[in-house]
Amino acid sequence: MFNIESLHYLLNGRLVDGENKRNHLINDFEYNINYVKNKNTAFISIKNRTWEKFHGRKSKIIDGNEQINSQIENIGLIITEEYIPNLKYKIPQIIVRDSIEAMKEIGAKARLNYKNPLIAITGSMGKSSTRLMLEKTLEDFNVLANRNNSNTRPVIMLNMCKLATNPDFALFEVSINAINNRGNMSLNLSPDVAIITGIGAAHLSTIPTTQEVAKYKARLLDGLNSESAAIINTDTEHSQFLLERAKSNTDKVYKYSLNGTENLKINKLIYKKGVSEINASNQKNEEISYKLETLSEGMVSNSLAVLLTLQILNLDIPNLIMKLTDFNPFNKVLEVKEFHNSRGNVTVIDDTHNASLPAMINAISAFDSQTKYYQGNKIIALGQISDLGKREEQIHLKLLERLGSSNADIILLMDSPYRNIYQNINNKKVEWFEGKNELLTRLLTLANDDSLILLKSSVTNTKFPEIAKELPDELAKI
Structure with missing residues (x-):
């Protein structure tokens, strides 16, 4: 734990508006003001220029001083590179040269203790x-x-x-x-x-x-x-x-x-x-x-x-x-969702939280472990694995054998990495789609009573997760 005095000493900064609060306890830290909830929390105010220096690129994070409302009261300390004037309540401030370096120093001391x-x-x-x-x-x-x-x-x-x-x-x-x-x-x-x-x-x-x-x-x-x-x-x-x-x-x-x-x-x-x-x-x-x-x-x-x-x-x-x-992991991590419409029951395994090659193979294995419990169509629908650079087609090729040995009745694929390779999947009916609307329409056609659908893709550089988002409403219309 820290108090304002020990942080002042550790950071070798300039203490303003805090002379009578040197012994005030500080045991938590945030650099997003939305998470500051009590007077034992210090807000580490990081300037945009400091974020940009740290990341080596333009920062999307709001300048720390600009995050602070002049009416703020429920806060214990502000660690900042520039004094923040005109606050309604005199919040102690420690002025430092670099707030990120200050955060590193506090973290190192906290770990030591x-x-x-x-x-x-x-x-x-x-x-x-x-x-x-x-x-x-x-x-x-x-x-x-x-x-x-x-x-x-x-x-x-x-x-x-x-x-x-x-x-x-x-x-x-x-x-x-x-x-x-x-x-x-x-x-x-x-x-x-x-x-x-x-x-x-x-x-x-x-x-x-x-x-x-x-x-x-x-x-x-x-x-x-x-x-x-x-x-x-x-x-x-x-x-x-x-x-x-x-x-x-x-x-x-x-x-x-x-x-x-x-x-x-x-x-x-x-x-x-x-x-x-x-x-x-x-x-x-x-x-x-x-x-x-x-x-x-x-x-x-x-x-x-x-x-x-x-x-x-x-x-x-x-x-x-x-x-x-x-135990339940994040949403969209092999999340089982059940829907009922005029055709009957449809079960969706939504695994669109993210994707890597091992995660894709794991999702297909999970799908296979469940198919014996369903009498309707067994459908695998996949979007791309992102962040693969020049090796994207080579990596996606490694999925083909596993898809070919899966228990799916039909496989629906979307995104460019599959375009030139989907016809190489043996023993399965496979369809490739350029856009998400066409794949969604086909999926709705195939979703009969007691069907099982696997949805799996990355979340970036693909519109496939929008299918998972729109599918429940579209199923309800049937």
């Missing part, structure tokens, strides 16, 4: 779901975690400041943006547990190969020390490289896999309608059984990372893992 477990998570897929699962199992504790799926460098710096609240556990979901060549934030985080949920085809518009992606993601492991632990998914690409990198930093390296490893073994995995039943055991042959309301192998895999984390933290695994029974 923080003694409870800090878990950092990255990966090409599954990092948000794994973090959310951990949040769910730890819901009875005071937990600091990312808001939504915000996980870039500024968010990590801000959340390091929030360690001043002294949570029981801190969960940091870390994007590649925060551990790239601009500086490895893992060295600042010094995680007690680092989880890599897997490597796959993502970021290829800026990073040429999955091997390079693995090298960047592995930087999370460089913040470990001999007392820290690493948890690695060995079911995806470059896992051996990740294991070796982990072992160069700590001897406490744990592996998980749906196929069983020395640290955790799946004894039984049964997919039922809308539910997965799992029985696993550790090295001591201690068994744990639990259920997930999920169709996804990927989500089951994420739960294994959670089991290992709880084990490393010496927590009550049997009771905590049961909290996952009613």
Whole structure:
């Protein structure tokens, strides 16, 4: 925790309007004024020019001083580069040269003082779901975690400041943006547990190969020390490289896999309608059984990372893992939606939250696990995987075999990466559409009673998610 005096000393700034409030407690920080809710929170006001210097490009974030209403009262401190005059209430202000540098200093000090477990998570897929699962199992504790799926460098710096609240556990979901060549934030985080949920085809518009992606993601492991632990998914690409990198930093390296490893073994995995039943055991042959309301192998895999984390933290695994029974990830992550119209019942698996190659394959497998429960048409509708650069057609080609072996009666594809390759899918009726209206119309024609539809795509550079948005209203009209 800080007070105004300790922050004044740490930042070596100029304190204005705060002489009589030097001992006032500050234990939270924000750079978006909308999240400031009490007088123990400091607002870090960052000028546009400072954001632009930091990002190396024009900033879309509103200038910090311009965010502040002159009538504001419910706030403890403003850390700013320029004094804000004419406030109705005299809010203490610390004037600094660079508010982002000030945020870094506060975060570093807060991390130095923080003694409870800090878990950092990255990966090409599954990092948000794994973090959310951990949040769910730890819901009875005071937990600091990312808001939504915000996980870039500024968010990590801000959340390091929030360690001043002294949570029981801190969960940091870390994007590649925060551990790239601009500086490895893992060295600042010094995680007690680092989880890599897997490597796959993502970021290829800026990073040429999955091997390079693995090298960047592995930087999370460089913040470990001999007392820290690493948890690695060995079911995806470059896992051996990740294991070796982990072992160069700590001897406490744990592996998980749906196929069983020395640290955790799946004894039984049964997919039922809308539910997965799992029985696993550790090295001591201690068994744990639990259920997930999920169709996804990927989500089951994420739960294994959670089991290992709880084990490393010496927590009550049997009771905590049961909290996952009613776990729900973000909207549009293999979200099952049921609709009724004049034709009957239509079930949609909406997985348009985002996409990578492993996530696409995982979604198709989830669809296949459910088709036996439906008598109507089984339809897979896909948009593109974005952010693949010059390799987009090559990566999409890797989907063809899996689509050909799927349980779909018909496959509907949209976006340019499929244009020249869709006819190579064997054993299936496949149709390609240039625009979303045409695909939506075809989908509505095929949606008969007791049909099952999978919708999957990225969210950027494609209009496919608009289909998922419009489909419910269009189904209701039938």
